[in-house]
C-alpha cells in the first residue's frame with residue numbers, strides 16, 4: 079500500500095513513521111522545506127521517545143520518505159492521511175480549519191480513482207462530510223472515500239500509543255473506505271487491538287468527547303485537592319480510593335497545576351464554542367476550561383505566597399514542558415507561573431531536560447541550566463512543575479545546601495509528603511496539607527487549623 083501523509087507535525091510524523099514500520103511505502107509531505115531537509119537527514123524536529131531512531135531506520139530501509147512536493151506522490155497514493163494542524167482561533171474559540179481545506183484544495187486535483195482520504199487531524203463534527211463534498215465538487219468523476227480516523231496519541235508515549243493502541247476508530251461512509259483503512263491497521267488488529275467501525279460523525283464527536291472527559295477528570299481531582307487542603311485530607315489517598323471503582327478508573331486522577339498541552343485546552347475550547355453554535359451548550363466543558371485557567375493562576379499565587387516579598391528573590395523552576403518526555407510548551411501551566419513570577423520581579427533559574435531552549439527563547443530574561451543543582455544555586459525556592467523522572471531521585475541534601483532558602487513547592491506531588499521536611503525543607507505540595515488560613519478566614523472561623 080502506498081500512503082501519503084500531509085503534515086509532519088506531531089500526529090503526522092508519528093503516524094507516518096509507525097505505518098512505514100508496518101512495511102507500507104509512506105511519504106510525509108510538508109510545506110516547510112527546512113523541516114523536510116532535517117527529516118531527510120534523519121533528524122526529528124520534535125523530542126518524542128523512540129521516534130528519531132525509527133525515522134532513521136525506516137528511511138534507511140526505503141519505506142519512509144519526506145518531500146515538500148505533493149504532486150510527486152499523491153497521484154500514486156492508495157490512502158492520503160490528513161494530519162495538519164487545527165488550532166482554535168484565540169478570540170472566538172472556534173476551530174480553524176484553514177489548513178485542512180487548503181490541503182484539500184491542493185490534493186484534490188492530484189487524487190487517483192479509488193483513493194481513500196483519511197482525516198487524522200482533530201476536526202469538529204461535520205468536517206469530514208464537508209471534505210467529501212468539496213472533493214466531489216472539484217473532481218466530479220473521481221471515485222474516492224473519506225474516512226475519519228481520530229488519533230489518541232499522548233505526547234511522550236505517542237509511538238507506544240500508536241503501536242499498542244487500545245482502539246482504532248474508523249468513521250466511514252462506505253465499504254471501500256472502511257476496508258482500506260482496516261487493511262492499513264491489519265498489523266495492529268493481529269495483536270488484538272479493537273477496531274471500531276462507525277459513522278463519520280460518531281468518530282468526530284468521540285475524539286472531542288474523550289479529550290473533554292479526561293480534561294474534566296483532571297479538573298475534578300484538582301478541585302478535590304483544594305478541598306483536601308481546606309480539611310486535612312490527602313488527595314492521593316482519595317484518588318486511590320476513587321480509582322478502585324472500575325466505573326471511575328484510576329488514571330487521570332493525579333492532582334497538579336492544571337492541564338496543558340496541544341490537545342486538552344484547544345479541544346475543550348472548540349467543543350464549548352461548537353456546542354453553543356449548534357444549540358447544545360456544553361456546561362461541564364465550559365466549567366472545566368474556566369476552572370483550569372483559574373487553577374494555573376492560583377498555582378502562581380501559591381508560589382508567590384511561599385516566597386514572601388518577591389523583590390530580589392530567585393526561583394528555581396524544575397520543569398517547564400506541559401508533561402514529561404516532551405519538549406512541548408504549549409499551554410503549559412509552567413508558563414503562567416513564569417509570567418506571574420517575572421511580573422512580580424522574581425528571577426527565574428530553570429531546569430528542563432528537553433524544553434529549556436524553547437523556554438529560554440520565550441522568556442529571554444530567564445536562565446536555564448543543564449543540571450538541577452546548578453539551577454537551584456542561591457535560589458529562594460524550588461518549584462516542581464513537570465514530573466520528569468530525573469527529579470524524583472534528587473539528592474535533597476545536596477539540593478538544600480545549594481539553595482539560599484530551602485523551600486520546595488512540589489506541584490506534582492513527586493516527593494513523599496514528609497520526606498523533604500526531614501532534610502529541612504519547607505515543603506508545600508498539592509492537596510496533601512492544610513493550607514495556612516488567611517487572616518480573614520481565621521477570624522470568620524472558616525478553616526480548621528493543621
Ligand code: UDX
Pocket residue numbers: 229230231232233234289292296329330331332333334335336337338339340341342400401
Ligand atoms: C492528550 C490525550 O491523552 C490523547 O489521547 C490525545 O490524543 C491528545 O491529548 P497529551 O496532550 O499528550 O494527550 O497529554 P496527556 O497525558 O493526556 O495529559 C494532558 C494534560 O493533563 C497534561 O498537562 C498533564 O500534566 C495533565 N494531567 C494528566 C494531570 O494533571 N493529571 C493526570 O492525572 C493526567
